[in-house]
Amino acid sequence: MLGYYFEAAGIPTTQISLVREHSVMIKPPRALWVSFELGRPLGIPNDAPFQTRVIEAALSLLDRTDGPVLEDYPEDVPASIATSEEDGWACPISLPSPPKAVDQDSDILDEIEFLKSWHDLAADRRGGTTLRSSRVTTEDAARFLAAWARGETPDSPVEGFSTVDMLRLASEDLKAYYAEAATAQPAHNGRDATSVQISDWFWGETQGGNLLLKLASVCKQSDDRLIKIIGSALIVPYHQSHRQAVS
Amino acid sequence: MVRLTETFEGLANTLRGMETPANPDTPLIDGPPLANRRVAIISTAGLTRIGDRPFGMGGDEYRVIPTEAADDLMVTHLSTNFDRTGFALDTNVMFPLDRLNEMAAAGIIGSVADYHYSVMGATDPKDLKQSADQIAGLLKQDNVDAVLLVPV
Numbered sequence: 106m107l108g109y110y111f112e113a114a115g116i117p118t119t120q121i122s123l124v125r126e127h128s129v130m131i132k133p134p135r136a137l138w139v140s141f142e143l144g145r146p147l148g149i150p151n152d153a154p155f156q157t158r159v160i161e162a163a164l165s166l167l168d169r170t171d172g173p174v175l176e177d178y179p180e181d182v183p184a185s186i187a188t189s190e191e192d193g194w195a196c197p198i199s200l201p202s203p204p205k206a207v208d209q210d211s212d213i214l215d216e217i218e219f220l221k222s223w224h225d226l227a228a229d230r231r232g233g234t235t236l237r238s239s240r241v242t243t244e245d246a247a248r249f250l251a252a253w254a255r256g257e258t259p260d261s262p263v264e265g266f267s268t269v270d271m272l273r274l275a276s277e278d279l280k281a282y283y284a285e286a287a288t289a290q291p292a293h294n295g296r297d298a299t300s301v302q303i304s305d306w307f308w309g310e311t312q313g314g315n316l317l318l319k320l321a322s323v324c325k326q327s328d329d330r331l332i333k334i335i336g337s338a339l340i341v342p343y344h345q346s347h348r349q350a351v352s
Numbered sequence: 353m354v355r356l357t358e359t360f361e362g363l364a365n366t367l368r369g370m371e372t373p374a375n376p377d378t379p380l381i382d383g384p385p386l387a388n389r390r391v392a393i394i395s396t397a398g399l400t401r402i403g404d405r406p407f408g409m410g411g412d413e414y415r416v417i418p419t420e421a422a423d424d425l426m427v428t429h430l431s432t433n434f435d436r437t438g439f440a441l442d443t444n445v446m447f448p449l450d451r452l453n454e455m456a457a458a459g460i461i462g463s464v465a466d467y468h469y470s471v472m473g474a475t476d477p478k479d480l481k482q483s484a485d486q487i488a489g490l491l492k493q494d495n496v497d498a499v500l501l502v503p504v
Contacts, residue, residue: 106477107394107484111499114488117381120501133501134380144435146502147451150442156451160500161460164386167498172380231440238406238428265405274406274428277436281426284437300435331409342432 108133119166121146121159122175132173135166139178142300148182155180198223198287204315204351207254213247216312220286227289234285239263239274243282246275247316254319269331272324276317276340283307283314301344308345317341318350384462389498391456392465392491393417396473397439397446397504398429407472412479414487417468422449427504430474434504446504465496473504 111118112134119135122128123143128136139159141148147156159178166174201219205212228234239246240263249271252259261271287303298306308314317340324336341348383389398407400415406428407413417425425443427436438445452464469487471480491499 107396107471107480108499108501110481110484111394111488111491111501112381114485114492115381116488116491116499117383117497118499118501121503123503142435143433144504145438145445146504147445147448150438150445153444153451153454156444156448157455160448160451160455163500164389164391164461164498167383167386167389170380170382174380227440233402233424237402238400238426270406270408273430277428277432281436281440285440288437288441300437303437304435339430339432344433 106131106133108135117167119163121163125175125177128175132175134172135163135169135174137163137166137176137178140181144300145182148180155182200311202312204310204312206352207251207316207319207350210248210251213251213312213316214244217243217247217282220283223286223289224282227285230289231285234281237278239271239278240266241275241278243278246278247313250275250279250320251316254316254323256323269329269335272320272332272335273339276320279313279317280307283311304342304345308341308348314348315351318348319352322350383497386461386498387459388462390463390465390494390496391452391461391498391500392494392496393447393449393452393468394487394499394501395447395468395470395504396429396502397427397470398472398474399425399447399470400428402426410475410479411472412475412483413471414483415470416490417447417470419449419453419464419466419468422447422468429472429504446502448500448502452500461498465491465494467494 108118108120120133122136122138123141123146125138128138139146139148147159149155158180162178166176200216245262249259249262253272261268263271284303287298287306321336321340324332327333327336399417400406401417402424404415409430425447427439444450452461455461456464467490471483
């Protein structure tokens, strides 16, 4: 729809499409369907030639005025949808303990501290961090989330952010912290861990993942409609929803 | 090719079930050769600059991302069902500004817009019409004649 809004306003528009069925139904002005995973519309991080080829293919559609145009991009990425079991990847970080019940803050705080040097390395390499959407430190985000996971109901610690906002944003910041730490690791067998491998590690092997699994289950029981929505759909990704928190 | 929808079947079913209204007929606009075009990125990833207010549920507004100040971005999209580790490794995988700058330097495109924009893709597209109209006006002021719309 956005493509048509801009085209109707007089600005030629082309787009990358990740879900082909949607483009078939919506019929945007010009669309290049790519087979890449959601969240990676340009395919491969840190692969400038690959990304440039995708952009050139999308922009080349601007020559077409016989819309709607839907072209399939022919180049795929290497097997980006792999599981930890399929190629034997194991996170190089040896965490101090397996996931435990969320009875106290110390377990999650210890793990955050343990990962700090890796996170800082990733931030140095990247030139920054994607954290701070919740505007609190990772530790304070974890304390807030752990309290809710234990059945306490603290208010948002940030003025202007509702409790619902904080539950979502603090969860995303916690995930981002772990993801950034994990992506600081040396490549395994010549290639970096895939998104699925990092996701399986976080949700299956870390205190952070266990905390969010517990949080989601608690929020789903809330009488507050929005908190119930947060727990049901906005903390745990669909492909990890089979997991249960350690209790 | 790898088909994501084949891997995460439950998510695929959810996406297929979402309302996707058909568009009215809109003539497509012609323009100059790509080497003469001024290109802007519009992202639906809910990107904001660190320090800006994150997008919230149903957020129908937009955020401005200046070309000269796009170093500190974060993803505040509502959905948790897309990968964010790629963005942690390289923001260009969602917001390919460095690539556009390189393409402009190489003469593949004419120039890069001074400003780019992001909206929250989880919002009903019909609710984004007002923002889209405002963005279109700003794009014209910036002499943009090509939009690269990037999903997440």
